[in-house]
Amino acid sequence: MIMQLSEEHEALRATVEDFAQKEVAPAIADFYIREEFPYDLVATMGEMGLFGLPVPEEYGGMGGDYVALCVALEELGRVDQSVAITLEAGVSLGIMPIQRFGSDEQKQRWLPDLAAGKALGGFGLTEAGGGSDAGATRTTATQDAGDWVINGSKAFITNSGTRITSHVTVTAVTDKRDDGKKEISAILVPSGTVGFTVAPSYSKVGWNASDTHELAFSDCRVPEENLVGQRGKGYGQFLSILDEGRIAIAALATGAAQGCVDESVRYAHERQAFGAAIGTYQAIQFKIAEMESRTVAARLAWHDAAEKMAAGKSFTKEAAIAKLLSSNAAMDNAREATQIFGGYGFMNEYPVARHYRDSKILEIGEGTSEVQKMLIARRLGL
Incomplete structure (x- = not known):
């Protein structure tokens, strides 16, 4: 490792x-x-x-x-x-x-x-009726006169509506397979394409300085050469992209967990209560010790997954473990840090308040915690 x-x-x-x-x-x-x-x-x-x-x-x-x-x-x-x-x-x-x-x-x-x-660039996978069930994609793309004609919508898409967004790669149903299941392909749609509409920004609980939108496609035409990868392989391609992305999210979440430790240690030295710094009290010490332990475990987990990825080994299980552990660590540490800060932890000017609002989505985005558990169990033969 x-x-x-x-x-x-x-x-x-x-x-x-x-x-x-x-x-x-x-x-x-x-x-x-x-x-x-x-x-x-x-x-x-x-x-x-x-x-x-x-x-x-x-x-x-x-x-x-x-x-x-x-x-x-x-x-x-x-x-x-x-x-x-x-x-x-x-x-x-x-x-x-x-x-x-x-x-x-x-x-x-x-x-x-x-x-x-x-x-x-954005990554258009999630739809209103198909989040964890990405295979339930309803967006379609049909071929016509050398173009793909796309119809449908995507939800919760990051980096999709900034003034520097160049494109969104979307998954769409392009046919039916021989077994009757959907053939899903990936198609690159440049920003500004006729028929491609970016809805106003969501009002979110957290990640308020990031860009997130719903997208709509109405007879949106792009050239056939905008197909990304092989036709019918889009779903598998995006699953592999998500495996990699889970390691990255795990690293981000580990950072958030560490940030909560950093802020809590600093505050525990500064804040006085009952005639002493609160960091001298065992109740606070134990909270921070548990926070640090969770953070170290999360860091080891994403390192392990990243090492296997770099070595060309299978890393789906390790990525899922890293995502599960680190997102839990970020959420748990944010809750404990807010408690340590007391009333100040409820004020947006303090980083722990932002971490408290932000960290919940880490247990949802790029595969919920439940999906991670499912992936881990499958790799164990269950």
Whole structure:
């Protein structure tokens, strides 16, 4: 297991930590309260090369690995989840479908701006009637005169409506298979395409500085060459993308859990009650000790999954374990940190309040906790 980061990964971690503490932390509360997308912070992350970390150099990326992305996400997640999820979704869901399965022409056209953070891509899988049951896709795409004609809708799509969103890759039913089940394919839809409508932003409990929309497709036509990967393989492609993404989400969630520990330790030293710092009381010490234990376990879990992925081994079970443990750790730590802060923990100006509002979605997005348990059980032969 990756018990110690390499020198290169440690240097990256320190660089992202510095950015998160000096640039993200002082500014993000205002974006969050206004529910405004932080374009300047995203641009800076692009200039730092964060969006291009796992992208080959020939497409404008840094030529690094997925561990590097996860290291960056953990550090960002310590400070703010909205900024972290913008990077995570921008890479895992915007870039990876094209990088893993796209044609050479698609890679040449779309990856350079995505890797530079000048553009963002969305991942259109979830529908109003099919979240965990992604195979229940209703959106359709039929061929006509050299085009795909898409009809349907998608829900809860991250990075889909910013002014720098370049495209959304969507799953759609393109036919029926011989066994009667749906043939699902992936198709790239550029922003601004006629018939592609982005609804107003959702009013969300958390992640208020990230971009999330419902999408509608009404006789939306794109060229046949916008098919991403093989026809009929879209569902399987997206499942593999989700496996990778779960490691990234686990790293982000681990960062959130660590951020709650960091804030709680600081506050326990500063806050006085009954004539002493609250950190001198065993009740607070035990809470923070449990928080730290959960965080360390979550970090080991995503490291284990990332190592197996890097080695080309099967990592579905490990990714599910990492996602399950880390999202639980983030939610549990956010609840405990809010309790430690008392009334101040209920005020949005404090990072623990944002973590409390943000962390619940970590147990839902990119596969609910129940889905992770199902995947783990299946790998155990149950």
